[in-house]
Amino acid sequence: MATEETRYVEELADKDDFSEWYLDVIHKAEMAEESPVRGCMIIRPYGFALWEHMQRRLDDRIKATGHENFYFPLFIPESFLRREAEHIEGFAPEVAWVTRGGNEELTEPLAIRPTSETIIGYAYARWVQSYRDLPLLYNQWANVVRWEKRTRPFLRTSEFLWQEGHTVHRTEDEAERETLLILREVYQDFIERDLAIPVIPGLKTEAERFAGALRTYSLEAMMGDGKALQIATSHNLGQGFAKSFGIQFQDADGERKYAWTTSWGASTRMIGGVIMTHGDASGLRMPPRVAPIQVIIVPIWRKAPERDAVTTMVTEVEQSLRSAGIRVRVDWREEVTPGYKYNDWELRGVPLRLEIGPRDVQAGQGVLVRRDTRARESVPVATLPARVTILLEEIQQSLYKQAWEFRQRRTYRAQSFTELSERMADRRNLGFVEAWWCGDATCEAEIKTRTQATIRNIPLNQPGGSGRCIFCGRTANKWVIFAKAY
Amino acid sequence: MATEETRYVEELADKDDFSEWYLDVIHKAEMAEESPVRGCMIIRPYGFALWEHMQRRLDDRIKATGHENFYFPLFIPESFLRREAEHIEGFAPEVAWVTRGGNEELTEPLAIRPTSETIIGYAYARWVQSYRDLPLLYNQWANVVRWEKRTRPFLRTSEFLWQEGHTVHRTEDEAERETLLILREVYQDFIERDLAIPVIPGLKTEAERFAGALRTYSLEAMMGDGKALQIATSHNLGQGFAKSFGIQFQDADGERKYAWTTSWGASTRMIGGVIMTHGDASGLRMPPRVAPIQVIIVPIWRKAPERDAVTTMVTEVEQSLRSAGIRVRVDWREEVTPGYKYNDWELRGVPLRLEIGPRDVQAGQGVLVRRDTRARESVPVATLPARVTILLEEIQQSLYKQAWEFRQRRTYRAQSFTELSERMADRRNLGFVEAWWCGDATCEAEIKTRTQATIRNIPLNQPGGSGRCIFCGRTANKWVIFAKAY
Numbered sequence: 001m002a003t004e005e006t007r008y009v010e011e012l013a014d015k016d017d018f019s020e021w022y023l024d025v026i027h028k029a030e031m032a033e034e035s036p037v038r039g040c041m042i043i044r045p046y047g048f049a050l051w052e053h054m055q056r057r058l059d060d061r062i063k064a065t066g067h068e069n070f071y072f073p074l075f076i077p078e079s080f081l082r083r084e085a086e087h088i089e090g091f092a093p094e095v096a097w098v099t100r101g102g103n104e105e106l107t108e109p110l111a112i113r114p115t116s117e118t119i120i121g122y123a124y125a126r127w128v129q130s131y132r133d134l135p136l137l138y139n140q141w142a143n144v145v146r147w148e149k150r151t152r153p154f155l156r157t158s159e160f161l162w163q164e165g166h167t168v169h170r171t172e173d174e175a176e177r178e179t180l181l182i183l184r185e186v187y188q189d190f191i192e193r194d195l196a197i198p199v200i201p202g203l204k205t206e207a208e209r210f211a212g213a214l215r216t217y218s219l220e221a222m223m224g225d226g227k228a229l230q231i232a233t234s235h236n237l238g239q240g241f242a243k244s245f246g247i248q249f250q251d252a253d254g255e256r257k258y259a260w261t262t263s264w265g266a267s268t269r270m271i272g273g274v275i276m277t278h279g280d281a282s283g284l285r286m287p288p289r290v291a292p293i294q295v296i297i298v299p300i301w302r303k304a305p306e307r308d309a310v311t312t313m314v315t316e317v318e319q320s321l322r323s324a325g326i327r328v329r330v331d332w333r334e335e336v337t338p339g340y341k342y343n344d345w346e347l348r349g350v351p352l353r354l355e356i357g358p359r360d361v362q363a364g365q366g367v368l369v370r371r372d373t374r375a376r377e378s379v380p381v382a383t384l385p386a387r388v389t390i391l392l393e394e395i396q397q398s399l400y401k402q403a404w405e406f407r408q409r410r411t412y413r414a415q416s417f418t419e420l421s422e423r424m425a426d427r428r429n430l431g432f433v434e435a436w437w438c439g440d441a442t443c444e445a446e447i448k449t450r451t452q453a454t455i456r457n458i459p460l461n462q463p464g465g466s467g468r469c470i471f472c473g474r475t476a477n478k479w480v481i482f483a484k485a486y
Numbered sequence: 487m488a489t490e491e492t493r494y495v496e497e498l499a500d501k502d503d504f505s506e507w508y509l510d511v512i513h514k515a516e517m518a519e520e521s522p523v524r525g526c527m528i529i530r531p532y533g534f535a536l537w538e539h540m541q542r543r544l545d546d547r548i549k550a551t552g553h554e555n556f557y558f559p560l561f562i563p564e565s566f567l568r569r570e571a572e573h574i575e576g577f578a579p580e581v582a583w584v585t586r587g588g589n590e591e592l593t594e595p596l597a598i599r600p601t602s603e604t605i606i607g608y609a610y611a612r613w614v615q616s617y618r619d620l621p622l623l624y625n626q627w628a629n630v631v632r633w634e635k636r637t638r639p640f641l642r643t644s645e646f647l648w649q650e651g652h653t654v655h656r657t658e659d660e661a662e663r664e665t666l667l668i669l670r671e672v673y674q675d676f677i678e679r680d681l682a683i684p685v686i687p688g689l690k691t692e693a694e695r696f697a698g699a700l701r702t703y704s705l706e707a708m709m710g711d712g713k714a715l716q717i718a719t720s721h722n723l724g725q726g727f728a729k730s731f732g733i734q735f736q737d738a739d740g741e742r743k744y745a746w747t748t749s750w751g752a753s754t755r756m757i758g759g760v761i762m763t764h765g766d767a768s769g770l771r772m773p774p775r776v777a778p779i780q781v782i783i784v785p786i787w788r789k790a791p792e793r794d795a796v797t798t799m800v801t802e803v804e805q806s807l808r809s810a811g812i813r814v815r816v817d818w819r820e821e822v823t824p825g826y827k828y829n830d831w832e833l834r835g836v837p838l839r840l841e842i843g844p845r846d847v848q849a850g851q852g853v854l855v856r857r858d859t860r861a862r863e864s865v866p867v868a869t870l871p872a873r874v875t876i877l878l879e880e881i882q883q884s885l886y887k888q889a890w891e892f893r894q895r896r897t898y899r900a901q902s903f904t905e906l907s908e909r910m911a912d913r914r915n916l917g918f919v920e921a922w923w924c925g926d927a928t929c930e931a932e933i934k935t936r937t938q939a940t941i942r943n944i945p946l947n948q949p950g951g952s953g954r955c956i957f958c959g960r961t962a963n964k965w966v967i968f969a970k971a972y
Contacts, residue, residue, distance in 0.1 A: 035605070036566070037596065040559035042609055045624060048556045070534045073526035074598075074629055074645050080522070093588045098598065100583040101633040101644075110523065112560075112584065112598075119521070123528055132821065138531060143560055143629065147587040158587075159560050335618070 018225035022276060023153070029284050029348045031271070032153045039151040039158030043268070046348065049292035050271060051161065055141065057194050057290065058163065058266065061186045067137040067165060072119055074143075075110040080118040084244040087117065090211025094146040096158070112145040117212065117237070117263055120166045121245035128168055128259060131251045135178070136168040154272035155229075155486050162267030168247060168259045172238070175260035176215075179236040182264045183217045187232040195270065196287040196399040197221045197277045198407055199231060200432075200481060202457030207441055210263075214238030220456040220481060222407040223276035226430030228456045228483035231273050234264035272486070277403050284349030285371055287399055288392035294327040295388055296345045297366075300338050300357035309361045317356065317366060317384060324385035326392070346371060351395045352388060372398050407432070417447070417471055420482060424451040432456070432483045436476035438469035447471055447482065456481040504711035508762060509639070515770050515834045517761070518639045525637040525644030529754070532834065535778035536757060537647065541627065543680050543776065544649065544752065547672045553623040553651060558605055560629075561596040566604040570730040573603065576697025580632040582644070598631040603698065603723070603749055606652045607731035614654055614745060617737045621664070622654040640758035641715075641972050648753030654733060654745045658724070661746035662701075665722040668750045669703045673718040681756065682773040682886040683707045683763045684893055685717060686918075686967060688943030693927055696749075700724030706942040706967060708893040709762035712916030714942045714969035717759050720750035758972070763889050770835025771857055773885055774878035780813040781874055782831045783852075786824050786843035795847045803842065803852060803870060810871035812878070832857060837881045838874060858884050893918070903933070903957055906968060910937040918942070918969045922962035924955035933957055933968070942967040 026032055031047035043051065059069075075098065081088045091114045098110040113119070124136060141163045151157050165182060169175040183201050191197050199219035209216045213235040221231045241247070242258040251257050278285040288294055299314045301307045314330055321328040331341045338355070345353060355367040365378045368387065372395050379387045410431025414420040423433050437443065437455065447470070448454050458480050469476040512518055517533035529537065545555075561584065567574045577600045584596040599605070610622060627649045637643050651668060655661040669687050677683050685705035695702045699721040707717045727733070728744040737743050764771040774780055785800045787793045800816055807814040817827045824841070831839060841853040851864045854873065858881050865873045896917025900906040909919050923929065923941065933956070934940050944966050955962040 033609075035559045036563060036608060037559045037561045037605075040561060042559065043557040045554040045556045049554065051557075052555060068531040068535065069538060070531045071529040071537075071647065073521045073523045073528065074631065075523045075526060077522060095588065096584050096596075097586040098582050099585045100595070102579045102581065109586070110582075119523075122522060123519075145560065161557065 018223075018276075021279070022272075025275065025279055025283050025347070026153050031275070031284075034153075037158075039148050041151075041153050041157050043161075046292055047271065050274070050286065050290060051268060053290040053292065054195070054270060055163075058186070058190050059141070061190055062139050062163070062165065065137075065181060065186060067139045067167075069140060070138050071140050071142070072113075072116050072123070074113055076113050076116070076119045078109050078111060080122060081111055083118060084212045084241055086240070087212035091115070091146075094148065096145045096147050113142070114144055114146045115263075115265070116140070116142070116144075116164055117166065117241055117261075118245070121241045121247060121261070124166075124168055124259075124261075125246040125248070128247055128249050131170055131249050134168060134170045134249060134259065135174065136166075137178075138167065139163055139165040152272075152486075154268055154275070156269075160268050162265050165262070165264045167262045168242075169261070170249070170251070170257075170259065172260050175238075175262050176236050179215070179217060179234045179262045179264070182262070183219065183232075183234040187219055187234065187264075187266055191219060191221070191231060191270070191273075192400065194287065194289045195274055195277075196289075196396055196403060197231065197273055198400065198404045200457065200459050201461075202459040202481070204233075204457055205441070205444055205455050205480075207444055208454070210235045212237065212240050213263075214240065217460075218457050220483075221273055221277060222403075222410060222432060222483075223273070223486065224279060224406075225276070226410050226432075226483075228432065228481070228485040229269070229273050229276065230456070230485065231270055232264070232266040235262060237261040237263060278349070278399050282343075283347030285399060286349040286351060288351045288396045291327065291349070291351055293329045293345075293348075293350045294392055295321060295329075295352045295354055296341075296350045297328065297330040297354045297356060298338050298341050298345075299330065299332065300355060302358075306358040306361075310356060310358060313361050313381070314356050317354070317381060320381075320385055321388060324389065326385065326388055342369075351392055354384075354388075370395060372402075414470060414482075420447070420453070420470055421451050424453045424482075424484060430484060432481050434479060434481060435470035436467035437478045437480045438472055438474045438476040439478050440469070440472065440474075443469055443471035451482075453482040453484055456483050456485060504709075504762075507765070508758075511761065511765055511769050511833070512639050517757070517770075520639075523644075525634050527637075527639050527643050529647075532778055533757065536760070536772065536776060537754060539776040539778065540681070540756060541649075544672070544676050545627070547676055548625050548649070548651065551623075551667060551672060553625045553653075555626060556624050557626050557628070558599075558602050558609070560599055562599050562602070562605045564595050564597060566608060567597055569604060570698045570727055572726070573698035577601070577632075580634065582631045582633050599628070600630055600632045601749070601751070602626070602628070602630075602650055603652065603727050603747075604731070607727045607733060607747070610652075610654055610745075610747075611732040611734070614733055614735050617656055617735050620654060620656045620735060620745065621660065622652075623664075624653065625649055625651040638758070638972075640754055640761070642755075646754050648751050651748070651750045653748045654728075655747070656735070656737070656743075656745065658746050661722050661724075661748050665701070665703060665720045665748045665750070668748070669705065669718075669720040673705055673720065673750075673752055677705060677707070677717060677756070677759075678886065680773065680775045681760055681763075682775075682882055682889060683717065683759055684886065684890045686943065686945050687947075688945040688967070690719075690943055691927070691930055691941050691966075693930055694940070696721045698723065698726050699749075700726065703946075704943050706969075707759055707763060708889075708896060708918060708969075709759070709972065710765060710892075711762070712896050712918075712969075714918065714967070714971040715755070715759050715762065716942070716971065717756055718750070718752040721748060723747040723749060764835070764885050768829075769833030771885060772835040772837060774837045774882045777813065777835070777837055779815045779831075779834075779836045780878055781807060781815075781838045781840055782827075782836045783814065783816040783840045783842060784824050784827050784831075785816065785818070786841060788844075792844040796842060796844060799847050799867070800842050803840070803867060806867075806871055807874060810875065812871065812874055828855075837878055840870075840874075856881060858888075900956060900968075906933070906939070906956055907937050910939045910968075910970060916970060918967050920965065920967055921956035922953035923964045923966045924958055924960045924962040925964050926955070926958065926960075929955055929957035937968075939968040939970055942969050942971060 096112045204216040215236045353369040466477040690702040839855040952963040
């Protein structure tokens with residue numbers, strides 16, 4: 001299995017520029033492109049098809065856990081944002097403001113939502129009256145805007161697409177259970193099973209909390225260059241927003257109480273995660289469950305009489321695969337060679353290629369080529385749908401396994417700050433560093449200044465016991481993940 | 487069938503206020519509510535679930551006709567809007583402007599997209615090089631903003647949700663075929679079959695053309711008060727946008743030519759159409775194919791021992807209906823009576839109610855009640871899924887038939903302008919008036935001023951021949967629909 005373990009980072013090591021590879025593959029695979037509006041991207045059809053498959057599978061999980069979708073306005077009055085002090089402080093520098101509507105100046109500027117806790121909180125205050133109204137379990141799919149100075153397609157754009165869940169609960173305990181249910185049963189399950197990206201669920205430090213939250217949890221994934229990507233977050237908002245917006249209910253005991261709220265989001269940033277986790281020197285590798293195209297058929301012929309026979313069989317095979325629920329496309333282009341097509345679809349990361357030429361027609365077979373291992377096999381036409389289904393599942397598992405093994409190899413334990421610093425300076429072998437931390441924000445900030453590494457999170461899965469803080473040497477009981485991050 | 491033909495308009499005649507009924511039913515059925523942002527609404531979960539079912543079924547048709555989805559930025563630079571002169575003139579009074587991002591004033595204000603022809607045209611100019619690149623067949627689902635002075639939920643809101651298709655073609659003929667394909671095979675098919683709303687496809691007059699288009703086609707539906715709703719539009723944009731944005735291609739003959747473009751949109755306005763076409767004095771009536779809940783089960787019991795038996799059977803029935811692909815919910819509330827629940831779900835327009843009480847448990851049956859006719863029938867548990875499936879289809883057909891018959895009754899032919907004026911003044915019997923029109927914009931404008939009726943469209947289905955213009959009496963060869971409109 002040696003070839004399977006050859007990761008693109010190693011392959012790309014000569015190029016020495018993962019960042020350039022990322023922009024290049026997005027451009028060539030027609031996933032997205034720059035728009036004439038600063039920091040906003042155009043998501044092209046191939047990139048958007050990936051997002052649609054991701055959306056549907058994530059949405060299914062959100063609904064299966066009892067949530068319903070709704071839709072709130074794009075605009076938030078300035079005064080709303082200001083009601084939660086920490087919240088406005090966190091978001092003010094990133095807000096785009098509408099000051100004119102038609103030909104009139106607005107008396108109060110309207111923020112384009114950077115996130116919707118405030119306007120939703122305002123409505124929840126009226127929707128919640130009694131404990132019988134609880135919990136409220138809602139979500140919305142929406143565009144949001146955060147005016148970013150430095151942008152990168154999918155990872156950080158001024159406008160992005162996401163879902164934001166907003167729930168209201170009777171007790172702190174229930175809110176905490178919801179926060180973790182979303183983190184693990186919804187996000188982690190989706191990202192690991194469908195996107196084939198292994199993640200580490202954990203608690204964010206105070207410094208990295210969502211503005212206005214009690215506790216923020218995240219899922220952290222390792223990208224192909226060893227950097228971390230925060231790929232989804234889930235917040236227990238405590239009673240902060242409930243108090244700012246008056247979300248109160250009459251409890252069974254007759255008392256009026258403030259509710260507990262949560263919010264959680266996952267965005268088009270996940271697409272960047274898919275690219276940077278699975279891509280290799282030949283381009284993208286799409287996880288089969290969300291791949292826009294799962295099988296690309298390349299018909300091959302040289303002379304006219306061959307053409308008819310190949311066309312007939314390709315059309316039949318396409319139909320039989322489609323009937324089996326497989327997302328298949330035929331590359332009928334005539335102006336390019338089969339070899340050109342192979343490269344083109346490898347670049348786009350289609351999990352399986354099916355070559356059908358005149359000799360295959362005679363033998364009643366097709367040749368399947370895996371994108372992940374390049375392994376080839378001839379398969380009789382009659383069993384193609386069954387074999388493709390099996391291979392797609394194998395590729396799905398294999399991508400996960402490769403990403404998991406890569407993360408294992410690139411996860412280190414550091415005993416001293418020097419060791420941590422050296423790890424963060426070794427660009428070719430960058431990765432996650434596990435170490436003890438005392439919990440002091442000063443140590444966290446100093447480490448960041450000196451190494452550019454941040455505490456990604458405090459994993460839910462703690463080894464227990466205690467050790468010495470990697471920075472100050474005091475007794476520490478938090479086992480944390482350090483990494484450079486996107 | 488007399489009861490089936492009793493329409494809510496008649497039933498509501500005493501109230502004499504269809505408009506008040508509309509706002510009231512939206513509020514009570516929790517479809518939507520006002521937001522704190524002027525002219526923007528909150529689409530509540532029940533309203534949004536309807537939209538999701540509509541979206542999926544319309545999106546399926548858009549894809550089945552060869553289109554793919556993508557996503558363009560929310561923002562459009564002011565200079566882009568100005569490139570197409572007619573376009574900016576039409577939209578300028580309705581644009582919301584972003585003038586500040588974070589803490590900086592923008593050098594060029596950004597429009598929140600009122601529609602996206604301009605920014606998409608800019609990209610298409612780069613995507614199209616050769617005739618081999620054509621056609622481009624793309625669509626996006628997005629929010630748009632038009633700063634409206636007078637708003638009504640779903641029908642006219644400052645922000646609304648829609649899909650906007652944008653295509654590029656080699657010839658005028660191909661663009662025209664696309665425009666009509668969308669109008670009839672996509673929109674009309676969806677609206678008539680799934681929303682059970684009969685529509686009239688036709689050409690808009692020059693006065694009502696989309697700003698910048700060559701020809702605009704629309705689908706016009708009759709609402710329960712006899713007014714018209716323009717429920718979807720499809721535009722042949724000619725070469726106007728291609729020339730403004732430089733969408734050119736090298737044709738097979740080697741010449742560089744301007745392309746032909748189309749655009750087409752349908753929005754959350756369609757939800758208003760569903761409400762105003764099918765609603766009656768008891769509330770909404772949801773067309774089964776898009777109903778968020780197709781069957782509501784109301785369990786009935788008085789004493790504790792009854793309760794267990796009813797609960798067991800209800801749970802089994804719920805499962806069997808769900809397994810049959812039916813969208814079913816059980817109203818388990820204990821604090822309200824069954825009678826209250828009946829009203830509540832009738833208000834929300836759930837097509838079928840299933841009552842299950844102790845005697846039903848003994849008889850191994852449930853009682854199905856249709857929302858449209860109130861007809862009741864007892865059905866053995868084993869055959870419930872099959873019977874429900876049949877009834878849902880019957881209700882779907884019946885809603886369409888009622889709406890169609892209502893439109894027939896309320897469609898008049900006028901021989902004189904006096905007759906047209908009288909029809910438009912008879913509020914209780916308002917409807918569509920068919921008449922000849924000479925094609926002169928002056929006649930059209932005068933009729934509007936005097937009667938408030940507009941030409942809805944020039945139906946594709948023309949009787950042929952000619953007559954005398956309803957206003958000026960000159961020879962006229964356009965058979966048109968006049969109506970008051972939303």
